[in-house]
Amino acid sequence: MAKIHMLVLGRLQTNCYILESEKESIIIDGGDEPERILRFVKDIRAAPKLIVATHAHFDHVLGVDRIKRELQIPFAIHKEDIEILESMQTRVRQLMGFSVPPPPKPDQFLADGQEIAVGDDLVEVIHTPGHSPGSISLAGDGYVFTGDALFHQSIGRTDLPGGDPDTLIRSIRKRLFTLDDETIVYPGHGPETSIGDEKVANPFVGQLYTRTR
Numbered sequence: 001m002a003k004i005h006m007l008v009l010g011r012l013q014t015n016c017y018i019l020e021s022e023k024e025s026i027i028i029d030g031g032d033e034p035e036r037i038l039r040f041v042k043d044i045r046a047a048p049k050l051i052v053a054t055h056a057h058f059d060h061v062l063g064v065d066r067i068k069r070e071l072q073i074p075f076a077i078h079k080e081d082i083e084i085l086e087s088m089q090t091r092v093r094q095l096m097g098f099s100v101p102p103p104p105k106p107d108q109f110l111a112d113g114q115e116i117a118v119g120d121d122l123v124e125v126i127h128t129p130g131h132s133p134g135s136i137s138l139a140g141d142g143y144v145f146t147g148d149a150l151f152h153q154s155i156g157r158t159d160l161p162g163g164d165p166d167t168l169i170r171s172i173r174k175r176l177f178t179l180d181d182e183t184i185v186y187p188g189h190g191p192e193t194s195i196g197d198e199k200v201a202n203p204f205v206g207q208l209y210t211r212t213r
Contacts, residue, residue: 002121002140004186007040009033012059015188017145020046021119027051027067028138028145029188034063038070050116051075054147054188055135056085056103057160058092064104074107078127081134082106084162091161110136126175130168131156137176143184144195150176150185152193155204172198172205 003020010032017028018041025046030037030053041048048071053060056077064075077085084091088103110116112127116138126137128149135156138145148156150172158165176185181196200207 002118002143004143005040005044006186007033007036009036010059010062013189014059015186015190016063017186018044018046019118019121019123019140020044021121023047024049024119026116026118026123029054029060029147030063030067031060032062034066037063037067041071048073049118052110052116052138053077053081054137054145055132056081056088057132057148058088058100060147060188061085061088061104062100065101068104075104076108076110077106078111078125078134078136079109080129081132084132084134095160112136128171128175130158130164130171132160132162135171139179139183142180142182143186144176144179145186146176146188148188150198150202151187151189152185152191153198153202154190155202169205177205
């Protein structure tokens with residue numbers, strides 16, 4: 001059975017997850033503070049095999065280069081986020097007013113429906129664009145990592161380059177809300193929630209929103 005560990009990292013308090021199963025692990029959204037991630041992975045003694053970014057915004061990838069270098073493992077994103085990744089330095093400087101290091105180079109591109117094996121677990125890649133063109137979620141047995149698509153009582157912002165509100169709402173309703181209601185949602189920021197709770201009470205995409213329109 002998989003174990004899910006969470007570290008909250010960096011100035012934007014981004015959730016980094018380590019998914020562990022049978023002494024293997026993958027790192028999801030290594031957004032900053034790579035030394036903390038490396039120390040944690042070493043402590044749990046579950047050999048990392050891959051770093052995945054749910055999307056290419058800076059707060060989800062800043063720690064990747066050092067992790068790649070020290071652990072000698074590949075970095076994977078969805079191909080439709082490559083432009084956002086490559087323009088990361090310019091956009092952060094323009095939109096946020098500070099500088100960041102050059103972006104990491106992806107070693108693999110993930111596709112919708114692809115499965116990633118982690119020990120005894122299989123995690124399915126679900127393309128959930130809207131927050132960014134290449135945003136993905138990763139669904140396993142009873143859990144889903146949603147990046148910045150779906151949060152507890154909220155959804156990802158769509159006012160950044162590549163964002164689109166209609167696309168994001170469609171991704172959540174057509175892709176994520178088809179998962180079992182009991183599925184635990186592990187978002188890119190903030191606390192965990194469940195698919196069932198968000199289907200009912202999310203003020204942007206849930207049933208309560210629909211009833212009040």
